[in-house]
Amino acid sequence: MSRSGCHTERGELRIYESSDEVATELADYIAELSEVSVKERGFFAIALSGGSLISLMRKLCGAPYNKTVDWTKWYIFWADERVVPKNHADSNYKLAKDCLLSKVPLIPSHVYSINDSLSAEEAASEYEFVLRQLVKTRTVGVSEINDCPKFDLILLGMGPDGHVASLFPNHMILEEEDEWVTYITDSPEPPPERLTFTLPVINSASNVAVVVTGIGKAETLHLVIDDVGPDCSVLPARMVNPGNGNLVWFLDKLAASELEAFKCTEQEGKSRK
Ligand SMILES: O=C(O)[C@H](O)[C@@H](O)[C@H](O)[C@H](O)COP(=O)(O)O
Numbered sequence: 001m002s003r004s005g006c007h008t009e010r011g012e013l014r015i016y017e018s019s020d021e022v023a024t025e026l027a028d029y030i031a032e033l034s035e036v037s038v039k040e041r042g043f044f045a046i047a048l049s050g051g052s053l054i055s056l057m058r059k060l061c062g063a064p065y066n067k068t069v070d071w072t073k074w075y076i077f078w079a080d081e082r083v084v085p086k087n088h089a090d091s092n093y094k095l096a097k098d099c100l101l102s103k104v105p106l107i108p109s110h111v112y113s114i115n116d117s118l119s120a121e122e123a124a125s126e127y128e129f130v131l132r133q134l135v136k137t138r139t140v141g142v143s144e145i146n147d148c149p150k151f152d153l154i155l156l157g158m159g160p161d162g163h164v165a166s167l168f169p170n171h172m173i174l175e176e177e178d179e180w181v182t183y184i185t186d187s188p189e190p191p192p193e194r195l196t197f198t199l200p201v202i203n204s205a206s207n208v209a210v211v212v213t214g215i216g217k218a219e220t221l222h223l224v225i226d227d228v229g230p231d232c233s234v235l236p237a238r239m240v241n242p243g244n245g246n247l248v249w250f251l252d253k254l255a256a257s258e259l260e261a262f263k264c265t266e267q268e269g270k271s272r273k
Pocket of ligand 1: 050156159164166
């Protein structure tokens with residue numbers, strides 16, 4: 001059950017007691033969006049990231065979701081991927097496959113992993129080409145305000161430096177406006193070569209959820225969510241702002257502990273006692 005929730009200029013905050021509760025609520029949220037998208041569009045186009053997000057999605061593999069979700073309508077993409085072979089320990093595809101995708105009855109041809117036999121630049125351009133075909137057939141929706149894909153859901157994590165997908169602070173790809181998928185060869189975190197959706201694609205989605213847990217992210221999250229100084233404008237997580245879509249932050253109380261909204265609720269709770 002949600003410990004507290006509120007709407008801010010940076011989207012809706014859903015704060016839970018523990019990361020296990022985040023996992024429970026995240027599964028429910030994804031299943032609900034899948035149902036709505038399948039009803040409205042006939043498909044559910046979802047983009048994943050790497051990191052702890054994937055294990056936080058684990059409850060989708062169990063009851064009731066293994067039976068109630070219409071997995072055959074899912075189309076899976078990656079908001080970012082590391083340029084390594086698919087069976088490499090660093091691969092976001094491998095992580096998702098091992099923890100989730102191999103445990104649910106998806107249609108294998110609906111899983112759009114990145115071509116690992118190409119260079120970063122070639123793989124980015126091929127991935128964008130594939131996306132363009134799927135937007136043409138409306139398997140992936142299209143934005144009403146630009147020609148960008150409109151994913152039903154993009155799931156992101158956030159690094160302690162405020163990066164999302166493979167959009168790192170101060171990197172010039174934050175300014176990319178034309179490409180849908182781009183690449184970097186100088187990631188501050190290994191491995192250095194990565195593909196990533198650009199901000200226009202992330203911000204064109206119908207729904208974006210950023211899932212952040214643990215005390216190590218608390219200070220950065222405060223800079224991202226609360227308006228506390230000029231430096232925070234360079235944080236990529238702060239640039240996530242789906243204009244025509246919904247932004248939801250799934251947080252455990254450790255990650256949320258520095259947020260103004262969280263501190264207020266804690267204070268109110270104490271004064272009531
Ligand atoms: O491929 C990647 O590295 C990820 O997509 C990246 O953006 C990740 O989501 C964050 O680094 C948060 O990761 P954690 O939740 O594991 O800290």
